[in-house]
Amino acid sequence: MHDSSQPTSDALLGGLLPPDIRRKSCLSRYQSISYHKSSPHKPSPYLVSKLREYEKLHKRCGPYTKSYKKSIKELVSGQIDSSSNCRYVVWLANCGLGNRILSMTSAFLYALLTDRVLLINEESDMSNMFCEPFPDASWILPEDFPFMNQLYSFGRDYAQSFGNMLENRMINTSTELLPSCLYLYLSHDYDHHDKLFFCDQEQAILRNIPWLIMKANIYFLPSLFLMSSFEEELSKLFPDKEMVFHHLGRYLFHPSNQVWKLITSYYKKYLAKAEERIGIQIRIFDNKTSPVEHVMDQILTCTDKEKLLPRVDMGKSIVAPSGKGKSKAVLITSLVPYYYEKMMNMYSKHPTLNGEVVAVYQPSHEEEQQSENNVHNQKAWAEINLLSMMDVLVTSAWSTFGYVAQGLGGKKPWILYKIENKTIPDPVCGRAKSLEPCFHAPPVYDCKAKREVDTATIIPYLRHCEDIYWGIKLF
Ligand code: GDP
Incomplete structure (x- = not known):
């Protein structure tokens, strides 16, 4: 049975979605x-x-x-x-x-x-x-x-x-x-x-x-x-x-009703009321070369430099909750709770210099990737969607998790460039120039000439990625 009320053109994403799909099932x-x-x-x-x-x-x-x-x-x-x-x-x-x-x-x-x-x-x-x-x-x-x-x-x-x-x-x-x-x-x-x-x-x-x-x-x-x-x-x-x-x-990719419930209830409970929502996706591929303290420094330097989040006055403590400044919600996604705990402590204990009120949230910390576990994947999918709903995104270099969130949300993120050998890169982050995900393993072969070629140099809209120099992406 189809619902009688037809979705509007906006709800059909400009004609992308078919109008006559059963609505309750999705x-x-x-x-x-x-x-x-x-x-x-x-x-x-x-x-x-x-x-x-x-x-x-x-x-x-x-x-x-x-x-x-x-x-x-x-x-x-x-x-x-x-x-x-x-x-x-x-x-x-x-x-x-x-x-x-x-x-x-x-x-x-x-x-x-x-x-x-x-x-x-x-x-x-x-x-x-x-x-x-x-x-x-x-x-x-x-x-x-x-x-x-x-x-x-x-x-x-x-x-x-x-x-x-x-x-x-x-x-x-x-x-x-x-x-x-x-x-x-x-x-x-x-x-x-x-x-x-x-x-x-x-x-x-x-x-x-x-x-x-x-x-x-x-x-x-x-x-x-x-x-x-x-x-x-x-x-x-x-x-x-x-x-x-x-x-x-x-x-x-539309979340199943089960995952959609996770997404919407979390959003309504923690994120809906804020005047601005900032998603920070933290994905570390090697804990030895990218220690958590370095990554935390990198995130704070980036959000400060790009004016995404306010500084705090570490010399002062919050005595009573302030209700005056703009309210910002920060959604952190990460396998570990470290970044959330640091940032949450910072903003809940100290006042911001510009009076903004910052609340920090993290839906889960799964500790390890467990891609064969269905519940784990459902949480990951819920978080990708929550990130895609944020007004501003900060993502980790190299991460397809972040690419999907940016693409679905239609927001060019600030990319935290990869830390190599415990060295924080300079600049610490940069705005993506294209919304597209990066292809990490492109062929480097010219089929006609039968020799190697840099495939990022052949057509104007295919170039190297901002976060992986050998990767290619559409611009
Ligand atoms: P990539 O490895 O960053 O390119 O992204 P993938 O999604 O392909 O693989 C990483 C997997 O680790 C995810 O699919 C999740 O299973 C898990 N994972 C990594 N980061 C997070 C996170 O922030 N939240 C949750 N819930 N899972 C994560």
Whole structure:
């Protein structure tokens, strides 16, 4: 049953979201607009129509449909049946939530560009995280998928991976008997042959293979912009290159009702009343080279220098709560409570120099990454969303967790540059120049010239990232 009241155009994010999805099954889809400032960045009409076309394709070819069953037969028999007209890309998880969301988005754009249907292998650690994104259809790979048990063993060294088959000359553009299924390895430690995925010539082979099974944990989407086969379509879909994840992320990833409840109750209880909300995302990759004291110094120097938070008078104590100055809420996300405790103590015990009243919050401190734990992932997803609702963001260099928050929220963060060898960088932080996430492991190969190239120098809107000099991102 559909709700009779139709959501407004704003709630549909400028046409990004389909109007006729069941609302109660996914409250966040149309409610999130109340927690975010309306995005000034509208999707192109071409992207909107492409998404509606995709939804039709997914409904026709998705799990449990006649076409799906036919394609499964094709997969099992290994014989390509030319009358079967559905083709798929199956995404397999690898790594933390931020990496997963960015690689799923890349897989979705690839599916859009190649008229494939995206299916997600949802392991138990991912259950109840997201709403189904497409109307009247599921993107979850059914549990009775024929090679389910084999999916776990698929990794870099798998003999049937596209990269290994190319390396061992088991497949090329003139291969007549193509397999019905191929494995693509697109994770951070992939090798030269896996990266030939980004060459137009190799894409011509993949075009005729109905099932592609992709193990990915990277935001490989920027490299699709370097391929001539996708150039024209991408320029129509995304006239503004800096908005690719902002649009696709908000289209695909809506918190489940369970996670949405965590988000909204936290927001209402602690953040709603403040006049300004500041999110500080702290992600430390190596505690030895980045000691907590150094990171704390870096954060305070950055928020002071950029005038995001006021200084306190350490010589004075707060005697009575002041109700005069502007109220600011700081949302800290981190695996550890250290930064929250320091900052909370500082602002609760000492008055600020400018009279502002600062309250500090941290929803959880999980101590360690536990990406196989569903409840842990739900908390991480809730925090990414809370960060995306802040007015101002400070994020940690290198972190996909932060990239997702900035992209969904449409806010260019101040990036805390990486501390190396216990040395606080100078400057300590800098404003991101583009909203897009960074692709940390781009190919550096010119497919036509067959030699190495710096892929950040070929087209004007693809450049090196602010936080990783060898990474590339869209501008
Ligand atoms: P990245 O490693 O920073 O690029 O981000 P990922 O999201 O891919 O992986 C880090 C994972 O560690 C997250 O998905 C969470 O599981 C966990 N994690 C890291 N930082 C936080 C945090 O601030 N809050 C919570 N709840 N979990 C975090």
